[in-house]
Amino acid sequence: MTTLILMVVSLYGVFEWVPTEEDQGIVQRIFYFHVPCAWVAFAAFGIVAIAGMFYLWLKDQIWDDLGYAAAEIGMVFCTLVLITGSLWAKPIWGTWWTWDSRLTTTFILWLLYGGYLMLRAMADDTPQVARFGAVIGIFAALDVPVVVLSVRLWRTIHPAVLITRTGEHGLQDMRMVVTLLVSLTAFTALFGWLLMLRFQQLRSRSRLSTIRRDVALIEAAAGDY
Amino acid sequence: MEHFDYLFAAYTIIFVVIFAYVVFIWRRQARLETEIRAMEERLKSLKTAPPSAGRAKSAAEN
Numbered sequence: 001m002t003t004l005i006l007m008v009v010s011l012y013g014v015f016e017w018v019p020t021e022e023d024q025g026i027v028q029r030i031f032y033f034h035v036p037c038a039w040v041a042f043a044a045f046g047i048v049a050i051a052g053m054f055y056l057w058l059k060d061q062i063w064d065d066l067g068y069a070a071a072e073i074g075m076v077f078c079t080l081v082l083i084t085g086s087l088w089a090k091p092i093w094g095t096w097w098t099w100d101s102r103l104t105t106t107f108i109l110w111l112l113y114g115g116y117l118m119l120r121a122m123a124d125d126t127p128q129v130a131r132f133g134a135v136i137g138i139f140a141a142l143d144v145p146v147v148v149l150s151v152r153l154w155r156t157i158h159p160a161v162l163i164t165r166t167g168e169h170g171l172q173d174m175r176m177v178v179t180l181l182v183s184l185t186a187f188t189a190l191f192g193w194l195l196m197l198r199f200q201q202l203r204s205r206s207r208l209s210t211i212r213r214d215v216a217l218i219e220a221a222a223g224d225y
Numbered sequence: 226m227e228h229f230d231y232l233f234a235a236y237t238i239i240f241v242v243i244f245a246y247v248v249f250i251w252r253r254q255a256r257l258e259t260e261i262r263a264m265e266e267r268l269k270s271l272k273t274a275p276p277s278a279g280r281a282k283s284a285a286e287n
Binding site: 026030079083084087194215222 | 227228229231232234235236238239242243246247250251253254257258260261264265267268271272274
């Protein structure tokens with residue numbers, strides 16, 4: 001419910017309250033949901049890496065379930081970042097896609113976690129697959145700081161809006177900052193809710209596997225006698 | 226209102242994708258719960274089943 005209210009408030013901010021950016025016009029308003037999508041994707045991939053480390057250390061299934069849930073949600077939001085970025089790029093840059101450093105590193109991030117999810121979907125739920133998943137999840141998360149720093153490390157046409165290359169923040173009006181903060185809060189709440197839903201579901205799946213194993217053991221033992 | 230179509234498309238896609246993902250989670254959860262209930266029933270019936278299953282139960286517990 002809180003998430004829904006925050007979403008409605010942020011939509012009001014984006015479409016009614018915030019002033020239109022002078023250079024780009026109305027299409028700049030994609031920014032207020034594009035950046036929160038990127039934030040959620042990065043936070044999710046960070047959780048995958050942390051959960052992966054805990055899984056490798058403690059070998060507890062709960063960490064594998066958390067990492068898997070976060071990776072899936074991160075992938076959804078990373079896909080949204082690429083789509084909304086493309087829709088923003090077309091009217092501003094005149095192209096849907098360019099092999100710019102920010103775009104390319106984000107696409108690599110998407111491919112890495114795509115590989116992680118393919119591994120999880122195609123292989124059986126064994127501790128070995130969970131270990132591989134944890135390692136891939138940790139390795140792939142190393143791309144997150146590269147994506148964030150790409151606008152500073154290489155020449156790029158992607159704007160550095162939150163903190164410009166000269167170190168100032170690039171939002172011209174206080175209402176833009178407030179709208180972005182409300183959107184970031186709304187998306188963080190949405191992420192928390194989705195993560196809880198998916199994590200609980202993966203816990204249920206683990207429970208089902210345990211019950212299935214018990215049933216199979218009893219049936220096998222009954223067959224032996 | 227130049228480029229409003231791009232803005233509209235971006236926000237529509239965001240909400241459609243998130244909504245589809247939530248529906249996907251809910252449907253999968255419903256299926257899982259049905260499966261868990263069925264397996265629990267099966268487990269219960271196996272545990273309460275006659276003689277040989279009694280020994281089988283202890284085998285499973287081991």
